Amino acid sequence: MKQDSCQVTVIDRKRIELARKQMPGAEVLENVSEVLKLLGDTTRLRILLALATTELCVCDLAALLEMTSSAISHQLRLLRARGIVKYRKEGKIVYYSLDDPQVQSLIKVSMDQIG
Amino acid sequence: MKQDSCQVTVIDRKRIELARKQMPGAEVLENVSEVLKLLGDTTRLRILLALATTELCVCDLAALLEMTSSAISHQLRLLRARGIVKYRKEGKIVYYSLDDPQVQSLIKVSMDQIG
DNA sequence: CAAACGATTGAGCATACGTTCACGTAAGGA
DNA sequence: TCCTTACGTGAACGTATGCTCAATCGTTTG
Numbered sequence: 152m153k154q155d156s157c158q159v160t161v162i163d164r165k166r167i168e169l170a171r172k173q174m175p176g177a178e179v180l181e182n183v184s185e186v187l188k189l190l191g192d193t194t195r196l197r198i199l200l201a202l203a204t205t206e207l208c209v210c211d212l213a214a215l216l217e218m219t220s221s222a223i224s225h226q227l228r229l230l231r232a233r234g235i236v237k238y239r240k241e242g243k244i245v246y247y248s249l250d251d252p253q254v255q256s257l258i259k260v261s262m263d264q265i266g
Numbered sequence: 267m268k269q270d271s272c273q274v275t276v277i278d279r280k281r282i283e284l285a286r287k288q289m290p291g292a293e294v295l296e297n298v299s300e301v302l303k304l305l306g307d308t309t310r311l312r313i314l315l316a317l318a319t320t321e322l323c324v325c326d327l328a329a330l331l332e333m334t335s336s337a338i339s340h341q342l343r344l345l346r347a348r349g350i351v352k353y354r355k356e357g358k359i360v361y362y363s364l365d366d367p368q369v370q371s372l373i374k375v376s377m378d379q380i381g
Numbered sequence: 382c383a384a385a386c387g388a389t390t391g392a393g394c395a396t397a398c399g400t401t402c403a404c405g406t407a408a409g410g411a
Numbered sequence: 412t413c414c415t416t417a418c419g420t421g422a423a424c425g426t427a428t429g430c431t432c433a434a435t436c437g438t439t440t441g
Binding site: 160161162163166167169170171173174175179180181182183184185186187188189190191192193196197200201202203204205206207208210211214215244253254256257260261262264265266 | 277281286288289290295297299300301306307308312315325330359368369371372379380381
């Protein structure tokens with residue numbers, strides 16, 4: 152009853168094996184936690200909640216959240232990188248909107264369950 | 267068409283008001299993002315996924331995740347503080363298990379939708 | 382063309398975060 | 412009693428994160 156791969160004592164191997172079988176692969180895990188981490192910031196969450204209502208340009212998002220458009224732009228870049236939001240250019244104005252239905256429903260569930 | 271509370275130009279006041287109406291209060295927002303942030307870390311997510319299968323003691327969690335029990339213990343403290351997990355002492359062994367059905371279902375939805 | 386504007390980007394900076402390390406505590410066994 | 416074990420905690424440390432600031436790009440307008 153001793154010494155696993157990193158000086159950790161094991162109490163119940165059966166339970167560990169049981170839990171290990173259910174555990175998703177590293178890739179899935181990384182994916183899920185990355186999305187949840189993106190949602191786990193008030194600025195980004197507010198951006199997404201706003202965009203859930205209506206498409207908005209960067210400066211209106213900035214006005215709504217009372218932040219600089221630079222700060223908003225930085226966060227939008229991260230959301231864009233994960234395909235959570237998309238944009239549409241109209242002249243010099245860039246309109247953002249939600250682009251991932253699954254993330255969208257995850258947000259809704261989160262608000263319903265936790266908020 | 268200029269100068270809101272923080273040198274930000276407004277393009278469309280109507281959309282902003284629309285979005286503002288839907289926006290939850292700061293308290294709710296803080297709550298939700300805090301839970302999502304807790305789920306948005308692979309260590310904590312793996313802990314919770316393991317505990318979704320079966321109750322586990324700290325050292326078995328450490329063995330399963332191949333991490334030190336100290337690191338696990340630190341994370342469990344955070345999860346305990348939010349009422350996401352609970353514990354049960356049996357001699358010197360402490361068994362942890364899930365304690366929040368809503369967070370539990372949120373994890374399930376996350377895995378189904380994203381993973 | 383030049384000026385203004387919306388948006389983006391990179392550097393810098395302060396803070397938050399996650400792990401390690403060392404130590405402390407409570408319980409059990411020799 | 413003394414030692415081991417399971418767990419918890421605080422300090423330290425390296426890294427990640429989010430914002431600001433300044434500069435830049437592309438587009439529109441005077």
